[in-house]
Amino acid sequence: MVDLHHIAAEQYVILKLPSGNWKIVELKPHTSISLGKFGAFQVDDIIGYPLGTQFEIYYDTQSPPGDDDPKNKNKTPVGKVKVMEEDVSGNTEGSESSSTPHELLNVDSSATNRNLINIGNEIQSMTSEQIEELKRQSASAEEIVVKMIESHSGFHEKTLHSQQKYLNRKKRKFAKYFTVEYLSASFLLQWLLEKGDAQKVLDISEETVAVLLNVANIRSEGRYLCMDETGGLLVYFLLERMFGGDSSSPHTGKIVVLHENEHPNLDLLKYSNYGEKFINDHVKTVSLLDFFEPPNPADVDSNFIPIPKEEARQLKAGKKNAYQRRLKWYYNQHQIVELSTKCQYDALIVASTLQLSTLVPLLAERVHGSRPVVCYSQFKEILLELTHTLYTDLRFLAPSISETRVRPYQSVRGKLHPLMTMRGGGGYLMWAHRVIPAPEPPAHEKQDETNEPEEKKQKVQ
Amino acid sequence: MEEMEKGTNTSPMNSSISPFSYRDTIQEGDLALVWVSRDNIKPIIIDAKQMFNTRYGSFSHKSMIGKQYGSQIAIRTKGQNRFSFIHVMQPSPELWTLSLPHRTQIVYTPDSSYIMQRLNCSPCSTVIEAGTGSGSFSHAFARTVGHLYSYEFHSVRYEQALQEFKNHGLSNITLTHRDVCSDGFTVKKSDPTSHLFPEGASQATINANAVFLDLPAPWDAVPLLDEVIAKNQKVGVCCFSPCIEQVDKTIEVLEKCGWTEIQMVEIQGKQWESRRQMVRTLDDALERLRDVKRRKQEGIERRKQMYDAVLKDDETDGENSERPQPPKTKFNPFGKGTRVREGDANYQWKQVTRVEPEIKSHTSFLTFAFKIVDKSKVC
Numbered sequence: 001m002v003d004l005h006h007i008a009a010e011q012y013v014i015l016k017l018p019s020g021n022w023k024i025v026e027l028k029p030h031t032s033i034s035l036g037k038f039g040a041f042q043v044d045d046i047i048g049y050p051l052g053t054q055f056e057i058y059y060d061t062q063s064p065p066g067d068d069d070p071k072n073k074n075k076t077p078v079g080k081v082k083v084m085e086e087d088v089s090g091n092t093e094g095s096e097s098s099s100t101p102h103e104l105l106n107v108d109s110s111a112t113n114r115n116l117i118n119i120g121n122e123i124q125s126m127t128s129e130q131i132e133e134l135k136r137q138s139a140s141a142e143e144i145v146v147k148m149i150e151s152h153s154g155f156h157e158k159t160l161h162s163q164q165k166y167l168n169r170k171k172r173k174f175a176k177y178f179t180v181e182y183l184s185a186s187f188l189l190q191w192l193l194e195k196g197d198a199q200k201v202l203d204i205s206e207e208t209v210a211v212l213l214n215v216a217n218i219r220s221e222g223r224y225l226c227m228d229e230t231g232g233l234l235v236y237f238l239l240e241r242m243f244g245g246d247s248s249s250p251h252t253g254k255i256v257v258l259h260e261n262e263h264p265n266l267d268l269l270k271y272s273n274y275g276e277k278f279i280n281d282h283v284k285t286v287s288l289l290d291f292f293e294p295p296n297p298a299d300v301d302s303n304f305i306p307i308p309k310e311e312a313r314q315l316k317a318g319k320k321n322a323y324q325r326r327l328k329w330y331y332n333q334h335q336i337v338e339l340s341t342k343c344q345y346d347a348l349i350v351a352s353t354l355q356l357s358t359l360v361p362l363l364a365e366r367v368h369g370s371r372p373v374v375c376y377s378q379f380k381e382i383l384l385e386l387t388h389t390l391y392t393d394l395r396f397l398a399p400s401i402s403e404t405r406v407r408p409y410q411s412v413r414g415k416l417h418p419l420m421t422m423r424g425g426g427g428y429l430m431w432a433h434r435v436i437p438a439p440e441p442p443a444h445e446k447q448d449e450t451n452e453p454e455e456k457k458q459k460v461q
Numbered sequence: 462m463e464e465m466e467k468g469t470n471t472s473p474m475n476s477s478i479s480p481f482s483y484r485d486t487i488q489e490g491d492l493a494l495v496w497v498s499r500d501n502i503k504p505i506i507i508d509a510k511q512m513f514n515t516r517y518g519s520f521s522h523k524s525m526i527g528k529q530y531g532s533q534i535a536i537r538t539k540g541q542n543r544f545s546f547i548h549v550m551q552p553s554p555e556l557w558t559l560s561l562p563h564r565t566q567i568v569y570t571p572d573s574s575y576i577m578q579r580l581n582c583s584p585c586s587t588v589i590e591a592g593t594g595s596g597s598f599s600h601a602f603a604r605t606v607g608h609l610y611s612y613e614f615h616s617v618r619y620e621q622a623l624q625e626f627k628n629h630g631l632s633n634i635t636l637t638h639r640d641v642c643s644d645g646f647t648v649k650k651s652d653p654t655s656h657l658f659p660e661g662a663s664q665a666t667i668n669a670n671a672v673f674l675d676l677p678a679p680w681d682a683v684p685l686l687d688e689v690i691a692k693n694q695k696v697g698v699c700c701f702s703p704c705i706e707q708v709d710k711t712i713e714v715l716e717k718c719g720w721t722e723i724q725m726v727e728i729q730g731k732q733w734e735s736r737r738q739m740v741r742t743l744d745d746a747l748e749r750l751r752d753v754k755r756r757k758q759e760g761i762e763r764r765k766q767m768y769d770a771v772l773k774d775d776e777t778d779g780e781n782s783e784r785p786q787p788p789k790t791k792f793n794p795f796g797k798g799t800r801v802r803e804g805d806a807n808y809q810w811k812q813v814t815r816v817e818p819e820i821k822s823h824t825s826f827l828t829f830a831f832k833i834v835d836k837s838k839v840c
Contacts, residue, residue, distance in 0.1 A: 004585055005691075005693065005694035006693075006694075006839055048839050048840060049837075049838050050693055050694050050695060050833050050835075050836060051694070051695060052695030052831065052833055053833060053836050083836050085836070182581075184581050186578060186579070206575075206578060206579075207571070207574075207575050207728065209578070210574040210577065210578035210579075211570065211571055211574040213574065213578065214554070214570060214573065214574040214601060215570065217553040217555065218605075219482070219483070220584050221482070221483065222483065241582075241583055241605065242583070243583065243584065244584050244586065245585065246584070246585055249584065251584060346483055368483075368485070368529070368531070370529075370530035370549075370550045370551040371531070372553075380733065384733075384735050384812050384813070384814050387735040388737075388812055391735070397496065397531075397548055397550075399735075400732055400733070401734075401735065401814065402731065402732050402733070403730070403732075403733065404571045404574075404728065405728070406727070406728055406729075407728075407729060408724065408725075409724070409725040411708075411723050411724050413712050413713055414709070416708060416725065418727075433531065433550065434531060435531040435532070435533055435548050436528075436529055436532045437533050438532065438534060438535040439535075440535060440544060441535050441536060441537050441544070442537070
């Protein structure tokens with residue numbers, strides 16, 4: 001089994017920066033990675049540590065190398081890293097520790113802020129040039145902040161609470177540390193949302209996709225029919241749930257992705273750490289046209305007949321290539337026939353902006369009885385139309401619409417409260433089960449059809 | 462239904478394969494879930510000699526055997542000759558959760574799903590769950606993770622869960638009877654546990670990388686985790702507590718024990734019903750009022766004519782003159798006075814959603830935290 005818990009070379013990881021921002025990087029050995037104002041580090045220095053470790057960048061010399069070279073003037077100097085024992089970053093919005101930080105131990109504070117007068121920048125006697133100079137000398141965030149507190153004429157008028165807030169804000173500003181995290185599907189989504197790509201992933205939220213994975217009953221051995229208009233994010237969530245990032249996973253599950261364009265768009269899978277072979281084995285793509293109008297197997301066979309391997313090996317180079325290409329085509333055509341006409345799927349999972357009320361009844365034809373049909377939409381109205389269509393179709397049991405939202409809290413002791421703002425949106429899910437309607441049994445003796453209306457599926461109480 | 466209460470012999474005969482793994486057709490001895498309605502889902506063991514009774518009629522298990530899972534089984538009731546049906550479903554953790562009696566304390570699907578996602582559950586996860594409770598969350602964990610170590614301190618519930626996991630073929634669960642708050646998480650050979658110890662081992666090697674604590678006092682259990690969690694990797698914990706005071710105490714202990722990235726969240730799950738509302742236009746409403754007014758006017762006219770006639774002709778016997786009846790209206794755009802079924806094709810409808818009448822406004826607070834015990838480098 002691959003080691004999934006330690007930082008490895010040639011791997012994509014996501015870095016959490018002091019600002020609360022995220023950055024995806026590929027760990028190319030013997031190179032350095034720059035984090036802008038937070039410093040730069042050597043990839044080789046972090047390899048082998050557990051994923052999730054927080055590192056601090058520090059500089060040995062007073063003048064970092066390359067200072068004199070005008071070419072490197074704007075280049076972030078590469079520092080050394082050390083593992084941080086204590087987490088200082090906290091969560092973006094306040095999981096500051098509840099004990100008094102040591103920087104504040106020798107500073108007075110005020111019970112209220114009534115004496116605090118806003119005089120703007122003048123309250124800080126250090127100039128921004130002086131602070132820049134400190135940064136250039138690669139002073140630690142702590143040193144800079146302590147100096148700033150000393151030169152802050154109104155600091156003792158602040159309450160302890162506001163002093164802590166000031167401290168955390170400034171520390172975050174001058175800090176030079178980063179956390180290396182495993183690039184899970186959830187982190188990938190968070191990264192996309194933070195860089196303003198919510199629309200690219202249909203505004204889906206972690207909590208909604210979490211419910212999708214559970215109600216779709218995703219298992220490592222399942223065969224799933226999927227439409228993914230999130231650029232591969234949904235497929236990545238499925239892969240992570242099924243195989244946990246393990247390219248040597250013994251599980252046999254497969255995802256069949258239907259696409260409406262000539263080529264599928266699963267771009268985001270490039271950040272996954274599954275090998276190409278693994279993805280080809282477990283993710284199959286079929287265009288909607290091929291799915292609904294698959295080739296006729298007889299036509300495929302009449303077009304091409306594979307020759308025995310021995311003979312193929314003896315073909316001349318040019319001919320061999322052409323033959324291999326035809327062979328690939330041949331297998332691909334037969335696979336399309338298999339996937340679109342023979343397979344019965346263990347779930348249908350749809351995140352598409354095609355009209356669901358016409359699409360889903362057709363796709364569900366290939367879903368095995370008692371298996372879930374789960375559709376995501378950014379808009380409830382789309383799913384409303386879909387459920388009304390499915391209600392009248394006896395192949396669907398109990399279609400229902402669900403909405404799931406997470407409310408994050410400021411998680412500090414004594415100051416627990418919901419965050420003042422949070423992301424809106426997150427979309428909705430439609431969940432139903434594929435069932436097999438029975439023919440209406442004949443009446444005993446006399447015909448009495450008027451007793452029960454035709455549309456009775458949901459009416460049994 | 463009464464039959465089901467009696468027949469709680471819910472141990473399937475085909476226990477070599479889990480009834481929760483994908484199955485194709487309904488077979489003798491299978492554990493199946495009978496869907497009568499959304500709020501009435503019953504587990505049964507398929508037995509060709511048995512009947513499944515509902516107030517809508519009796520369904521023979523024989524009629525289910527050999528059919529694909531998800532099949533509708535339909536009958537005509539003897540007395541009233543009504544069409545009646547059920548669906549025979551294959552169990553999944555989520556359907557199993559829906560089938561549990563409503564009084565049962567369970568972690569609902571929106572919460573359990575989010576917890577599993579935040580703890581990044583996959584076949585590569587080893588999870589600790591305390592306590593087991595109704596076992597509903599255990600089913601969802603067992604489907605997804607490599608191995609689940611579940612702990613239950615209540616001895617009756619422990620025995621019930623032990624039997625249930627066995628019947629459900631959930632072989633990747635180790636269930637242990639234990640009060641983790643006082644006795645920790647280590648599983649020894651002498652403990653009451655379902656764990657299968659390898660040759661020569663006297664205690665289980667747990668190395669969990671995800672922990673779920675559904676306990677009244679998680680702060681007593683948190684300090685005991687270090688012994689059983691994986692050392693050289695990032696481990697996540699989720700504490701599930703209904704009260705904010707519990708969260709406060711939990712955060713205190715998590716911080717003291719070196720857990721970081723502490724964050725508490727709440728989950729709000731809502732179900733939406735799809736309904737229709739009749740489209741009633743202002744024009745139709747006005748036309749209806751005009752119609753009423755017109756007929757009223759006609760009535761006045763007729764009455765006036767009648768009285769005129771009576772006054773003019775003294776000889777006419779009052780008894781002979783009939784009171785004129787206003788003509789019945791044919792204009793009834795909204796079906797007033799008749800029973801209109803929602804969605805009736807004779808009317809126009811707008812599709813609308815309505816939130817379920819009672820929502821779960823608070824389940825519990827979910828406090829997440831993470832820890833790497835040993836941050837040293839491996840080669």
